[in-house]
Amino acid sequence: MQVLENIMLGMLGLVPVPKVDLRNATVFKPGAKCLIIAPHPDDEVIGCYYLLRNSQFSHLVFDVAIVTDDEGLPGLADRRFAETISATEGLNIRQVYRWGFVDGKVIQQAALLKDKLRSSAGLYDYIFSPAPNDTTADHSVVASVALEVVERSKLIWYRSTAFTFKLAHADFIAIGDQDEKALAIRRYVSQREIAFKRTLAFERWESAEHLSNVNSGAEAYIFADLNHLAQVPIDTLSLRSVFAVWSWR
């Protein structure tokens, strides 16, 4: 069906042209060890699914640290962690760590997080974190702790529920199948599905603006450099910020 669509579009001279230079994984040396810091169970898949799925990055070693999963409800923490394990099955992940911080209260445990991250950072070549202008609860705390304790040259920002910089500003991107990612996201049954739908819808819109294949999604990554961060990020959890889409290309 897609092929037919492309042929028809091609006949009409309407084949979309990729506007983004697809900078790839060649900047990484084979075997580079990477730690993805996910403030909550789901951030790793919303922000890094294609990165962990695309063979372009299979020469890298990825571990994931789930910072929080405890919401004070009996059994929920275990369930959320199990959802991450299920959603990331088959992806390029060596180990998923559970750091056990309290959801929504990382700010109160910042000193502990600093120690944890400082002792982990030495084991990795790269640390992937949400960016400091991320407006989602816990995310900005994780980012500012990362800024403080991780060498800047090792630090890479990814986007999760908050689109903190534009695809066009990415240092590299990871591309993949959006439907496949949506299936993985559906494993997080204890989470808010509406927010996931909005995040994926935004990703689809943005990818269609920049990629030639409209079924593809793109995740964006930049090396820590505050200059590239958007002044007004789009937080897909907040309906209000979705109106900023008008000025987002």
Ligand SMILES: [Zn+2]
């Ligand atoms: Zn989160």
